[in-house]
Amino acid sequence: MTLVQENLDIKSQARAAKKASKKISILPTEDKNRALYILAEHLxxxxxxIIEANKVDLQNGIEAGYTPAFMDRLTLTKERIIEFAEGLRQVAGLEDPTDQVISDWTLENDLQVxxxxxxxxxxGMIYEARPNVTVDATGLxxxxxxxxxxxGGSSAIHTNKAIVDVIQHALEHTKIPKEAVQFIASTDRKATQQLFTMKEYIDVLIPRGGASLIQTVVQHATVPVLETGVGNCHVYIDSEADVEKALPILVNAKTDRPAVCNAAETVLIHKDWLQKHKDELVETLQKHSITVHGDEVALSAIPNAIPSGEEDWANEYLSLHIAMKIVDDVHEAIDHIDHYGTKHSEAIITENQETADVFMKLVDASSLYHNASTRFTDGGALGFGAExxxxxxxxxxxGPMGLPALTTVKFLMTGNGQIR
Structure with missing residues (x-):
């Protein structure tokens, strides 16, 4: 397996990024937008x-035995790169989140706040296989x-390095210093661990990937972490759920893109709804090749279902497998989600507004849905542009983090000689 491994001075890269951050922080919006358009053109x-570099990662992936779904996420084509470029143009068209006045007031002593x-x-962006993250994160x-x-992860290191080479070359034609985008071209875990403790240069770490990566960063970093989450997402089908809504929502949440974090991994079904609609549910599951890992009641209702174990309730399958539990009421569903959920996205299907209100108020998650699919937990789908x-x-x-999430606040006070 061919891997990039260079003699790196990560501290120097971080120091250069810190210096560049001062310059970019005071650039007007039009200069930042123009830079994004130039980046898009160069990509x-x-x-x-980029595609030549990607071929090296793909060959390494074949040798490593990566899954077809993983290889698909890793593969770049001209069309996908054009989509990356278009994404940068879309970000350029979004409102600048900086220099926004959140509030202002004047104190009794005329000090303006x-x-x-x-x-x-x-x-500091620490992520796994997806090369699109390199472009999206840079643009945002x-x-x-x-x-x-x-x-980025070792599986896409040649691709990511090629993308950053293009980006840095493009930045030479803008008012943004090319040092504002740094790439750690190493597969050594020590390089990642070094980033964890560089508080003097890095203001925040954002891990994006599987549970193992995220928890490693959260547990070991001394730099503040914006924790992104894995998605053990649930769909609860209530006793008063409309079957013509419930089944399409369940199918979409499970099958539209099974390997993403907002796909449903567990369906909780009210016992009365199951009794009324068992045949339609079974037909739908079979039609879409969904494999059920069920509790005792589910096993008796769903042909060829697999007995569920404790690990199934916490599993992020990322495939056409789903865990199924039959519950007595909404409170049992909420208790199950509280115990096994990852605070990502949860849905209730019901025509009873009071039941929906209970679910929406009591479930602790970043994104909650009433009569809609969990697949909408996405910056693009919710109108944020990229995330x-x-x-x-x-x-x-x-929840989905767009441009505003990459800002913080300052209090600016203006006086005329006031002292305390």
């Missing part, structure tokens, strides 16, 4: 070099006035 013009949005500074960081240090990840924590940002 489209330089697609051949203003609360405004400002860039975070330097973002630069538009919000931040520098970014990218540490840098989906936060399942409660401080600073929660």
């Amino acid at each position: 489209e013009a330089g697609y051949e070099s 203003k609360k405004v949005t400002v860039p975070l500074g330097v973002i 960081a630069l538009k919000s006035g931040n520098a970014i240090i990218l540490k 840098i990840g989906i936060s399942t924590q409660k401080l600073h940002a929660r």
Whole structure:
């Protein structure tokens, strides 16, 4: 397996990013937008070099025995690179999240107080296989006035390095210093661990990937972490669910893109609804090749279902497998979600507004749905443009994180000689 391995001075890269962040933080919106358009043009013009690098990662993936779904996420084509470029243009068209006045007031002593949005500074992005993250994260960081240090997974390292080479070359034709985008071209885990503790240069870390990666960053970093979450998402079908809504929503949440974090992994079904609609449910599951891992009641209702174990309730299958539990009421469903959920996305299907209200108020998750699919937990789908990840924590940002999540605030006070 061919891997990039260079002699790196990560501290120097971080120091350069910090210095560049000062310059980009004061650039006017039009300069940042122009830079994103230039980046888009260079990506489209330089697609051949990116695809050549991608071939090396794909060959390594074949040798490593990666799954077809993994290989699909890793594969780049000219069309996909053009989509990356178009994404940058879309980000350029979004409102600048910096220098926004959140509130302002004047004290009794005539001291003027203003609360405004400002860039975070330097973002450390630690992620796995998806090369699109390299472009999306860069575009969002630069538009919000931040520098970014990218540490992608080894499976896409040649592809990511080629993309960043194009980006840095493009930045030479803009007012943004090319040092504002840094790439850690190493597969050594020590390089990632070094980023965890560089508080003097990095303002926030954003991990994006599987549970193992995210928890490693959360548990070991001394730099503040914007925690993105894995998705053990649930669909609860209530006793008063409309079958013509429930089944299409369940199918969409499970099968539209099974390997993404907002896909449903568990369906909770009210016992009375199951009794009324068992035949339609079975037919739908079979039609869409969904394999059920069920509790005792589900096993008796669903042909060829697999007995569920404790691990099934917590499993992120990322495939056409789903766990199924039959419950007595909405409160049992909520208790199950509280125990096994990952605070990502949860849905209730019901025509009873009171039941829906209970679910929406009591379930602790970043994104809740009444009579809709969990697949909408996505920055693009919710109108944010691109997203840098989906936060399942409660401080600073929660849910799909677009441009506003990459800012913080300053209080600006203006006086005329006031003292205290």
